[in-house]
Amino acid sequence: MNPSILRTLACCALLSLAGIGTVQAQTAVAALPDFTGIVQKNAPAVVHVEAKYTGEKQAAGRSMRGQMMPGQDTPDDPQAEILRRFFGMPMMPSPQEQKHTSLGSGFIISSDGYILTNNHVVDHADKVTVRLQDRRTLTAKVIGTDPTYDIALLKVDAGGSLPAVSLGDSRNLKPGQWVLAIGSPFGFDYTVTQGIVSAVGRNLGQRDQPYTSFIQTDVPINRGNSGGPLFDLQGRVVGVNSQIYSNTGDYMGVSFSIPIDVAMNAVQQIKSKGYVSRGMLGVTVQPVDDDIVKAFKLDNGAGAAVVDVSPDSGAARAGVQAGDIILSYNGQTLQQASDLPPLVGMTKSGTKVPVEILRNGKKQMLSVTIGEASRDHDAMSNGGGAASAGHSGSAALGMTVQPLDNDTRKQLGLKPGQGVAIGDITGAVAAQAGLQAGDVILMVNQQKIGSVAEFQAATKEVKAGSTVLLLVRRGDQSNFVGLTVPDDK
Incomplete structure (x- = not known):
């Protein structure tokens, strides 16, 4: 082919590509929003x-x-x-x-x-x-x-x-x-x-x-x-x-x-x-962490784990219990524990709200009448701070437990027959979990504990490789704490 013809074709191709590039650039600019009118x-x-x-x-x-x-x-x-x-x-x-x-x-x-x-x-x-x-x-x-x-x-x-x-x-x-x-x-x-x-x-x-x-x-x-x-x-x-x-x-x-x-x-x-009121469910919740997922045999960590229920609250009257996992509130699925407080806060007091929970592997729907939160302090917390918890009287969990007297229960706001106290920390499992003598164990794997005998019965199957979930009270704070016994292998 004649060289001049080749040069002409090459120039035409370059011009075409340049034209395409210009059109693409103009299209990209045109796609960006113009904020001047706003x-x-x-x-x-x-x-x-x-x-x-x-x-x-x-x-x-x-x-x-x-x-x-x-x-x-x-x-x-x-x-x-x-x-x-x-x-x-x-x-x-x-x-x-x-x-x-x-x-x-x-x-x-x-x-x-x-x-x-x-x-x-x-x-x-x-x-x-x-x-x-x-x-x-x-x-x-x-x-x-x-x-x-x-x-x-x-x-x-x-x-x-x-x-x-x-x-x-x-x-x-x-x-x-x-x-x-x-x-x-x-x-x-x-x-x-x-x-x-x-x-x-x-x-x-x-x-x-x-x-x-x-x-x-x-x-x-x-x-x-x-x-x-x-x-x-x-x-x-x-x-x-x-x-x-x-x-x-x-x-x-x-x-x-x-x-x-x-x-x-x-x-x-x-x-x-003249002021702003917020709804109150009457629970303290924490994230559904890996320990809870493992202990409760859950598919994932969605929802909010209930660690405490305020007496005389709407949640208490509806039958919500510590150890429940709240899956949805008023038809809205909870992906994480922090999703719950904003939903409750925007609910007008006196409103009846459907709350879906998971208890012992079974889903239940409860109807809760929402109360009004105090204007002086938050009535609901959603964190999981440093909690105290321990586990079983077995040596594998590294602690001993003892009866809890009623005076101590009263000071902690507990009912008669609730909880046992950690007597001593005897091993690494409890120590590494941050448990301390005097911490109160309220539940073992969603089972309420009110005596040393009940604690021992709930933990008798603990062995190497087991994970036990405790609900522990320290002062006025309750949290779930998972204890995993190391595998001997």
Whole structure:
């Protein structure tokens, strides 16, 4: 073939490939969402929140809770000081003022001036002000707060109708969806960041809002974003930005938002009765760990293991017992123990709820009337802290047991005929499990124990390679502890 013809064909091929590449690039760009419309519509409803503390009281300054650091840059941050000195940062308090100031974000939920933010932004503040996008600064009244959900409701009088956000349904969120945040990180008002939903239903444990199933995202959130809105692609608020996970105090790719349905439930209760109530089932639960799976011969670790039932609670009256595995609550399957508290907390007291349990290998459905949790402390815990437990009087388990007198039972809140006490730790199995003399054994492999004879009967078959599950009480805490006797081989 003529060389010139070959060159011509080669050029045409290259041009075709280039054209294909351009089309693919344009298609990829076109597939990315454009957030400008969401920002233009909703930014006027986002506010900058500043809380002041007088006298010796120091600002809580927690613009991100838990592993989260203060909501404003720190006085010893040299870069922040350079910005302040040479360019001016009127939105930021001076280092001296920071000791008495907490900064955060918020958003207007109704045109009459109601504003939603985090409790930790305004907690114990003497004066709260909000700044609107048109640069008006208004004094805000704290209508009510709920530390457990970390929600605060503010009210301003702007002398007219205010722009308000549209509210979405966080229950429809799925991992992979685009989301957008608007807030005031480090005091920079109306900063827009975007990302995707990384996970939903994320529970951060007993000490960090056990009643909240967080939305986890990779949206860049920093100090000062707390209380700001998280939007979906329809421009509806689906969450309240609340926490980040960080060992530096700044964003590291993991952010958490309170679902808007949880936040608005708190808002409505604050408006109607001045406080937030939560449902109470009346149980203490722990995760279904490998020891429980093995001892109960379960297929997996789904559900919540009941380690204690409060007397006179709805659970007690419905027949829930220590050793039961709660499989579902009100028709919702529990994948893990931490799924239970948020579901119970959102249930109105007095409601009858179906609770599916597993007891002695058989499933049962119980109807439980939900009570009201105390507003002073959590009525339900879902952890498994260090527990005490021991096992059998056999030498293989490394302990001895002795009768439990009624005075001790009364002090521990136990009924007559409940439990035996560990007398001595005599071997490695019990010692390695953290058991101590004085711990009380309530159950052995789901069998209630009330005497030394019952304990010995329940543990007489223990041999090398066996796993025994004990329900152990230490002080006012009960936990399941699995003891595995080493195989002699």
